[in-house]
Amino acid sequence: MKYLMLVCTDGPVDAAEGELDPTAWVEETGRRGVRLFGERLRPAEDATTVRVRDGELLVSDGPFAETKEQMGGFDVIECADLDEAIEIASLHPMARFGMIEVRPFWTT
């Protein structure tokens, strides 16, 4: 099962830089062969939202959802089941300071 991990915060994170460093997590999940791909993202202020309505292109500044929660990065993981995905997510340093949404890939 493939899952998308959305790494989020609900405001500025009050933590030392070292505590947020995901390097150890990336190494561990790589060693286990669970993490397929992932990136850190620029903040929402650098986001652009694209829509097409009635054939007209609408481009606007910012994320599509105006919420306090901000997406900071994502990872694609491959796990046996949700329990393993939860465990992998719980090991990510941002699980302690923000939150991580675990979303299964669409399969037919």
Add this chain to the structure above:
Amino acid sequence: MDDVKEAVATAYAEERVRIVATLIRLTGDWDLAEECTQDAFARALERWPRDGVPHRPGAWLTTTARHRALDRLRRSATESAKLREVALAARDEEPPGPGGAEHDDRLRLIFTCCHPALPMQARVALTLRTVTGLSTSEIAHAFLVSERTMGQRLVRAKNKIRHAAIPFRVPPDHLLAERTAGVMAVLYLLFNEGYAASTGSDLLRKDLTGEAIQLARMLAALVPHEPEAHGLLALMLLHDARRAARTDPDGDLVLLEDQDRSLWNGEQTAEGLAVLDRALRHRRPGPYQVQAAIAACHATAAAASATDWPQIALLYGELCRLAPGPVVELNRAVAVAMAEGPVAGLALLDRLTATGALVDYHLLPAIRADLLRRLGRWDEAAASYREALALAATDAERRFLTRRLAQVPSAG
């Protein structure tokens, strides 16, 4: 013929959950599992009168349900169904080997239904649906929501189990402790749904408490070092032991103090006390153990007048600390009133009323009325009974309160 019907009914009560759970384990399809189990019982009603009741009804039903599932998967024959069919056929020959079958399928079922990734209400509803076989409309009624809403809730939960790959299993040891608390909460709700008899026929409700007790037994055996699991089992046994005395021939509730104690199930009480004793030896008290200890105080009193109220009041104090809540405070006020007198109880009730909790709960004015009556404050007592009457939800409660009101001298 009646013997056969009885055999089917017995098999339904004793084997249905296990068969559904086994079919879920084998196919991973919750709806298919339920439907094929249902079909197997229908087939039994056809076949058993002609062929006789099989030697092992549970095995016959499981095999029939499994073959039915195979047929259905073969006919729908999509690729994923083909894969499951292979798995199902392969496991057919597999003896219950080491590792795979050490847990009862029912226990797997309940841990899966109670997975923390599902919303709480869905956990309870799904457990009720699969473990007890209650219909969607019966569960909807118990939860006071529409059948449509409950149907959607169940579909969403089953879909999430499939789409997010929630595993069908008893979790491994390192997850067991945190998952057990959620399972205990659902089992206790299940028990109370049967015990408080809010809907349905009596037989159905008895099944619910029986099923909850059986599952609590399995859970306690699974986590022998978790004293709360034993506390929960003890609590259920001690409460359920009073069942025969709790209603009168009209189906009205009989108060604990008025119950015929000779109707209590002494054997079950003894077992409950023994289980509680083992739990308390761990010296790690929790809400279930404390509630079981309160139930034990009642169970061991030879007469209502011999009840150890000071001890019960102490235990409620402990319960307020471990699991605070307005209903617990209300119960503590009753216990304190019994131990120290109505004035002390009223003081606690006043404090509780001032918090604004339980404004719509008829038991708050009903209890206040009882305490005022004991103090001879008739007019205030009558007013409180009327307030309680206006809030009472069932006919039985209203009949009870009307009787009490009539006992107040010159009420009015």
